[in-house]
Amino acid sequence: MVSLSLLLLLQQTTGRYAQAAAACAVYALAGAAASPFAGRLADRIxxxxxxxxxxxxxxxxxxxxxxxxxxxxxxxxxxxxxxxAGATFPPLTAAVRGTWNALTADLPHVRVTALAAETALFEVVFVAGPMLVALCVVLWQPAVALGAAAGITFLGTLVVARGRAIRSWRRHADHTDAKGLGPLKVPGFVPLLVTAFGLGFAFGGVGVAVPAYATAYVEHDPDSVGGVLLGVWGIGSAVSGFYFGTRPPGRLGWLLGGVAASILVLAAMPSALALGVALVVGGATIAPALTVQNSLVGRIVPGSMLNEAYTWLVTVSVASSAAGVAVMGLVVDHPGGVVWAFLLAGTAVALGALVAANPRGAIAQASLT
Structure with missing residues (x-):
C-alpha cells in the first residue's frame, strides 16, 4: 500500500512521475539499508x-x-x-520468520508448513494492498490511502510486538558478532543471498515486462490488462503456497529451476490470454521456492542471528527487485525488448538455481537435513 499510494500522492502534488518515482526509490532503498541493523539489534535485545x-x-x-x-x-x-520513513520501517518479516524458526526448531515439517502459510499470505497481501489503495483513491485521494497504510502498520506492528511468542523471546547462548559481519560470515548464507538476488531481480523485471507486453500487444485499455496479468501471477503463487504447506519440502535448486522455466516461457507467449494462463501456472512455482528459501535460513544460520539474517534476505530482495525494474525499464524501450526482458529475468533465476544445486554447497547439504 505504501509504495503505490506514495507514488500516486507525489505524482499528484509534483505533477511528475520522475520525481515521484525517485522519492519512492529512496524510500525503498533507505528501508533496505537500515533493516540489517534493526535485525541485529533485535537479535541482541x-x-x-x-x-x-x-x-x-x-x-x-x-x-x-x-x-x-x-x-x-x-x-x-x-x-x-x-x-x-523508509529507514524506520518495522522489521516485521524478520521477526515473524525468526519466531517461526525458534518455535519449530525441532519440528522441520511444521516449520515448512508455517513458512508456506506465511508466504502464501504475503502473496494475498500483495494482491489486496493495491486494491485497497485503488478504493481509497476512488473514494477520497492518495493521501488517505497512505494514511490508512500508516494506521494499519501501527496497529499490526503493535499486535505482533505484544504477542506471546515475541514477548517470550530469549537471547541465544551461542550469540556471536562474527567480527561484525553476522550471518554474512556463516558458510552457505551468501550463496543463499545470491538465489534471493536472482528471484528479486526477476520479480522486478517481470513487473515491468508484463505491463510493457500489454502496452505493445493489447489495443484496448492496456494498463488495466497489465494490472490484471500481474494480479493472476500472484494468485497462482498464493494458491500453491497453501497447498505446498501440506507437502514435504523440496530441493531449492529444483524449485528455482521451475521458476526460471516458468519465466523463460513467457517470452514465447503469442497473446495476452496465453500470457495470463502461463502466469497463473508459472506463479504456482514461486511460493514453494520462497518457502524453502526462507526455511533454509533457519538451517544454515545460528539461532542467535536469525533476525539479522532474515533482514538481509529482505534487503537483497528489495535491492535486486529495484535493479530489475531499472534494467528492464531500459530493455523494454528497444525493439523486441519485451522478449529479452523475460529471457533476462528467467536467466537471473536460473543462475541462482545453479548456485543452489551445487551438490557440495551448503545449500544442497542443508536441503538434505
Missing part, C-alpha cells in the same frame, strides 16, 4: 522492543511525509522525509 519503537516511528514518519507532500515542499525535503 529481542524483536519486541525494536518492533514497538519502529511501529510508532514509521507511521509518524509517513504522516510527516504526507504533510510535506500536500504542502508541495521542495524535492530535497520530500526525499529527506522519504528516507526517514
Amino acid at each position: 529481542g524483536p519486541g522492543p525494536v518492533l514497538l519503537v519502529t511501529g510508532v516511528a514509521h507511521p509518524v514518519a509517513l504522516g510527516l511525509l504526507i504533510v510535506v507532500a500536500l504542502r508541495q515542499a521542495p524535492l530535497p525535503v520530500i526525499v529527506g522525509a522519504a528516507v526517514v
Whole structure:
C-alpha cells in the first residue's frame, strides 16, 4: 500500500512521475539499508522492543511525509522525509520468520508448513494492498490511502510486538558478532543471498515486462490488462503456497529451476490470454521456492542471528527487485525488448538455481537435513 499510494500522492502534488518515482526509490532503498541493523539489534535485545519503537516511528514518519507532500515542499525535503520513513520501517518479516524458526526448531515439517502459510499470505497481501489503495483513491485521494497504510502498520506492528511468542523471546547462548559481519560470515548464507538476488531481480523485471507486453500487444485499455496479468501471477503463487504447506519440502535448486522455466516461457507467449494462463501456472512455482528459501535460513544460520539474517534476505530482495525494474525499464524501450526482458529475468533465476544445486554447497547439504 505504501509504495503505490506514495507514488500516486507525489505524482499528484509534483505533477511528475520522475520525481515521484525517485522519492519512492529512496524510500525503498533507505528501508533496505537500515533493516540489517534493526535485525541485529533485535537479535541482541529481542524483536519486541525494536518492533514497538519502529511501529510508532514509521507511521509518524509517513504522516510527516504526507504533510510535506500536500504542502508541495521542495524535492530535497520530500526525499529527506522519504528516507526517514523508509529507514524506520518495522522489521516485521524478520521477526515473524525468526519466531517461526525458534518455535519449530525441532519440528522441520511444521516449520515448512508455517513458512508456506506465511508466504502464501504475503502473496494475498500483495494482491489486496493495491486494491485497497485503488478504493481509497476512488473514494477520497492518495493521501488517505497512505494514511490508512500508516494506521494499519501501527496497529499490526503493535499486535505482533505484544504477542506471546515475541514477548517470550530469549537471547541465544551461542550469540556471536562474527567480527561484525553476522550471518554474512556463516558458510552457505551468501550463496543463499545470491538465489534471493536472482528471484528479486526477476520479480522486478517481470513487473515491468508484463505491463510493457500489454502496452505493445493489447489495443484496448492496456494498463488495466497489465494490472490484471500481474494480479493472476500472484494468485497462482498464493494458491500453491497453501497447498505446498501440506507437502514435504523440496530441493531449492529444483524449485528455482521451475521458476526460471516458468519465466523463460513467457517470452514465447503469442497473446495476452496465453500470457495470463502461463502466469497463473508459472506463479504456482514461486511460493514453494520462497518457502524453502526462507526455511533454509533457519538451517544454515545460528539461532542467535536469525533476525539479522532474515533482514538481509529482505534487503537483497528489495535491492535486486529495484535493479530489475531499472534494467528492464531500459530493455523494454528497444525493439523486441519485451522478449529479452523475460529471457533476462528467467536467466537471473536460473543462475541462482545453479548456485543452489551445487551438490557440495551448503545449500544442497542443508536441503538434505
